[in-house]
Every structure is written in structure tokens, then in C-alpha cells.
Amino acid sequence: MFHIIMSADENYIKYSAVLITSIIKNTDLSKKFKDFCDKEDFIPLKNNNTLDSYSYLKFDTLNKEQQKEGYIFHILSNFISPQTEEKLQFFEKELNSIYPCKILIHIFEDEFFKDFPKSGAAHSNYLSYYRLKINSILDNNVKNCIYLDSDMLCFFDIRELFALDLKDKIIACVNDPGSKKRKIKFKEKNKKITFYFDQNYFNAGFLLINFEKYKKEKIEEKTHELAKKCFYIKAADQDLLNFVLRNQILKLDFAYNFSIITYAYAICRDENSNRLNFTREEFNQSFKNPKILHYGEKPWKYLKSYIDANGKNINDHWWEMVNKTPIFNKELLEEKNNIKEYLYIAALGFMALKFYNDFKFFKIASLIKNKNDKKYLEYIKEIKDEEFGLCCILGESIFYARKSNKGSFSVILKLLKIIFHYKKYSHKSRII
Structure with a gap:
């Protein structure tokens, strides 16, 4: 057995x-x-x-x-x-x-x-x-x-x-x-x-x-x-x-x-x-x-x-x-019909990624302080399939920062590190 x-x-x-x-x-x-x-x-x-x-x-x-x-x-x-x-x-x-x-x-x-x-x-x-x-x-x-x-x-x-x-x-x-x-x-x-x-x-x-x-x-x-x-x-x-x-x-x-x-x-x-x-x-x-x-x-x-x-x-x-x-x-x-929170998390992460790509790093602080996440849901359709998981990680980090009352600067540095690692190491894992 x-x-x-x-x-x-x-x-x-x-x-x-x-x-x-x-x-x-x-x-x-x-x-x-x-x-x-x-x-x-x-x-x-x-x-x-x-x-x-x-x-x-x-x-x-x-x-x-x-x-x-x-x-x-x-x-x-x-x-x-x-x-x-x-x-x-x-x-x-x-x-x-x-x-x-x-x-x-x-x-x-x-x-x-x-x-x-x-x-x-x-x-x-x-x-x-x-x-x-x-x-x-x-x-x-x-x-x-x-x-x-x-x-x-x-x-x-x-x-x-x-x-x-x-x-x-x-x-x-x-x-x-x-x-x-x-x-x-x-x-x-x-x-x-x-x-x-x-x-x-x-x-x-x-x-x-x-x-x-x-x-x-x-x-x-x-x-x-x-x-x-x-x-x-x-x-x-x-x-x-x-x-x-x-x-x-x-x-x-x-x-x-x-x-x-x-x-x-x-x-x-x-x-x-x-x-x-x-x-x-x-x-x-x-x-x-x-x-x-x-x-x-x-x-x-x-x-x-x-x-x-x-x-x-x-x-x-x-x-x-x-x-x-x-x-x-x-x-x-x-x-399964009631699973929706992840959409808010992914949308929040997408905004953090967007600010990063636009070199607006300190605008990420507004995502930490502003808890009106519904307005970001309109961007869900813009998230590429291959980046959806990354957006979830970023969004979760922001949610955790809010819950733990983390300082904006330390959270921004963490998000930048995650995105940096994604951009440097993710594409290699897809070279099969």
C-alpha cells in the first residue's frame, strides 16, 4: 500500500x-x-x-x-x-x-x-x-x-x-x-x-x-x-x-x-x-x-x-x-462563481507595471494609499496573458503593504525589484 x-x-x-x-x-x-x-x-x-x-x-x-x-x-x-x-x-x-x-x-x-x-x-x-x-x-x-x-x-x-x-x-x-x-x-x-x-x-x-x-x-x-x-x-x-x-x-x-x-x-x-x-x-x-x-x-x-x-x-x-x-x-x-477579488488584485498590479514602464515610479505610492480599486477594473482586458501572474504578484504586494501599514518607499523598492527580476529572468524560462 x-x-x-x-x-x-x-x-x-x-x-x-x-x-x-x-x-x-x-x-x-x-x-x-x-x-x-x-x-x-x-x-x-x-x-x-x-x-x-x-x-x-x-x-x-x-x-x-x-x-x-x-x-x-x-x-x-x-x-x-x-x-x-x-x-x-x-x-x-x-x-x-x-x-x-x-x-x-x-x-x-x-x-x-x-x-x-x-x-x-x-x-x-x-x-x-x-x-x-x-x-x-x-x-x-x-x-x-x-x-x-x-x-x-x-x-x-x-x-x-x-x-x-x-x-x-x-x-x-x-x-x-x-x-x-x-x-x-x-x-x-x-x-x-x-x-x-x-x-x-x-x-x-x-x-x-x-x-x-x-x-x-x-x-x-x-x-x-x-x-x-x-x-x-x-x-x-x-x-x-x-x-x-x-x-x-x-x-x-x-x-x-x-x-x-x-x-x-x-x-x-x-x-x-x-x-x-x-x-x-x-x-x-x-x-x-x-x-x-x-x-x-x-x-x-x-x-x-x-x-x-x-x-x-x-x-x-x-x-x-x-x-x-x-x-x-x-x-x-x-x-467559483463568486471568485472576483483576484481581478482587483491583478488590475492594481497592472497599474503598478504601467507606472513602471512609463518611468512614473513614485506614482506607485498612490496605489498604496488610494483604496478605490474599482476604477482600475477597466484595465483588466489590457493585461497580456503572459503578464497576468506578474500583475497578481504586484497587486498582492500592494494589498499586503496596506494591511501591514508598510511605508510607500520600501514597497516601491520591492515592486521595482519584482519587475526587474521578471524582465531579466522570465524570458529565459520560455526558451525551451
Whole structure:
């Protein structure tokens, strides 16, 4: 059986259902798990020294439970209503008619995580830390498991990952596209220590976990101990995992956790060593064929954002899967009719881009102070498809500045930096 873990509160269950559906729908029924195992070792790009070679499990060395076809989806949550539980039961039944699967719910109390710092994804609740408790939900028969964020969409047969042999590595993961100038501060024997992460800093939204070694190395306990010592941390569980696992990771192609913001622009390793730790060639390979999309601009908030290598709005992929999602599709499609705020955000960003192109930089300050955004909606039709995602990023930055009462000058500098990076790095990602 193939164990896949997600964290979701009551509101996020319907989004998790779309991800689960995409996994089931992309399972090739003409193949068995054995077909993915027993392969020769594979190196993603020829003559490439930056990506590890992939080794595959020998099917006959697995026990019967590990050889068995079928998914078990584990949903970690703080609360799920009886009505939603009932929906999940019907949802499971529908998907079982396609491919064997179970959906198990695991409820945790925030009290378990009172020693963990609130930051990043954990600024309002502890849900993102729940993934650290996999020891308590999986039994000893499990060899590998996968953790996925709910804002993802699968485009391939995920059994391919379960066939990977992690050997002495604890996780296989994908490099984070953000800046690598990150740090964590903690106390060790009354001494303050600052640890700076390096170019191998990974995104914890996708983790292929060698569960046998994860337990043996007591990763859950180590993250808990570190959490109690931390007095500066920005990315919550992601920072904890990056520190504890920093020397025990297998690096996978960016395609397995393709962060959609890189459709706007990607700064690759051969352009800036502190950013995405893939070369432009490696990135372009993933750009052409992403296996898992990781949505930043959520498709349930944005009907439109970036376009992919085939010129298609990537949020259309998600809504097409909604149509195929049993039980939850009606609710989601009804909500779709009310999604409009993104238009204001994109229009606001378009005005910022327009002022930039007209060299009227300080007119951007008026966008921050003036909150009458309706008047900008008339410009929506002028936004080019390839720039819509950029306009969303700019508009979101302005909305955040208003909410946080940021000074105009610092916001203008941030917007100028975003546009500069877009103009310098976005066109390269489209040279495929």
C-alpha cells in the first residue's frame, strides 16, 4: 500500500479532495507497482553532476503489504465535522471504483505543539507542524511515505516515487525557489547559535520519506527538541526539517514540486548561487513537464494566474480536475462563481507595471494609499496573458503593504525589484 499524508483543516478538505482525485486519475491502470521497480539506475540529465542518480527498489525484497496495490490517504487535522467525514466516506467509495484507496482521518490537539514557535505557515495555528507526527499514524510495515501540501496537483503516476530506493537518505525532496539567505537561531547549553542554511534548502510541501530510517533516526524527537530551543525561526516546520535533515537528503528534479511562482520568473543557480539550486537547463526540463504543481496563488482564489509551457492558464488545470472530483465538485463549482477579488488584485498590479514602464515610479505610492480599486477594473482586458501572474504578484504586494501599514518607499523598492527580476529572468524560462 502507498501511504500519502496531508494536513488539512475543515475548510481545506475540499481542496485536498482535488489533489487526491488527481493522484487517482493519473494512476496508470495498465501498470502494476512491480513495473516501476527493478529498473536500472537513472540519471535525470546526461553528463550532469548536480542531480543525484535515482535507484529503484527490488520488488521481491518488499513484504506483501509493501507490494500491495492501493493508496492510503492520511489526513492530519485539528477538527473535521461529522458532515465532512460523511462526504469523505462517499468520496472514498467513488474513487475506489477506479483504483483501491482508503482515507483515514487523524485528529491532533494543538496542545501537542505548545513548545513549537509560531511563524510562517504556523503563524495562526499549528497545523503545518502536524506532519512531524507521522510516527504515531503509520505502522512498521511502511517503507516509504509521501507528504503533500493540499495546494498541489498531480500530473503523473505517483507510484513512480514509491519505487525509488532512498538507501541511506531519510528524505527525497525538491529545492526551494526562494532566497537561500535564511537562518535559524536557537540556544544550546545557554549559548546562542545562529545557523545559516545553504543552497540545498528544500521546500517541505513535498517530502518522500524513508519511514524506516525516519523512525530509527528519531526525526520527530529531534525536531521537537530543536523547536523548544528556537528563538528565531521564519518558516516553522520547514526550517526545523531543513536543519535536522540537512545532510540526509536526496535531491529530486524541480518537476516533482514545481512552484508556480517560477512561471513568472526563476533565478537559477548558474545566474545567482543564492536562489534556485538548479541550472537553467535543468529548470527548463521541469518547466516543459511538471509532475506536481505547487500553487502559491491558490486556484480557488484566482481563476487566472500564470501560463505553462503550452500557453495554458495553469489554474485551468486545477478547475478541470474539480470537474472530475466526486462529491466535492458541486460545492467548489458554486464557489467559483463568486471568485472576483483576484481581478482587483491583478488590475492594481497592472497599474503598478504601467507606472513602471512609463518611468512614473513614485506614482506607485498612490496605489498604496488610494483604496478605490474599482476604477482600475477597466484595465483588466489590457493585461497580456503572459503578464497576468506578474500583475497578481504586484497587486498582492500592494494589498499586503496596506494591511501591514508598510511605508510607500520600501514597497516601491520591492515592486521595482519584482519587475526587474521578471524582465531579466522570465524570458529565459520560455526558451525551451
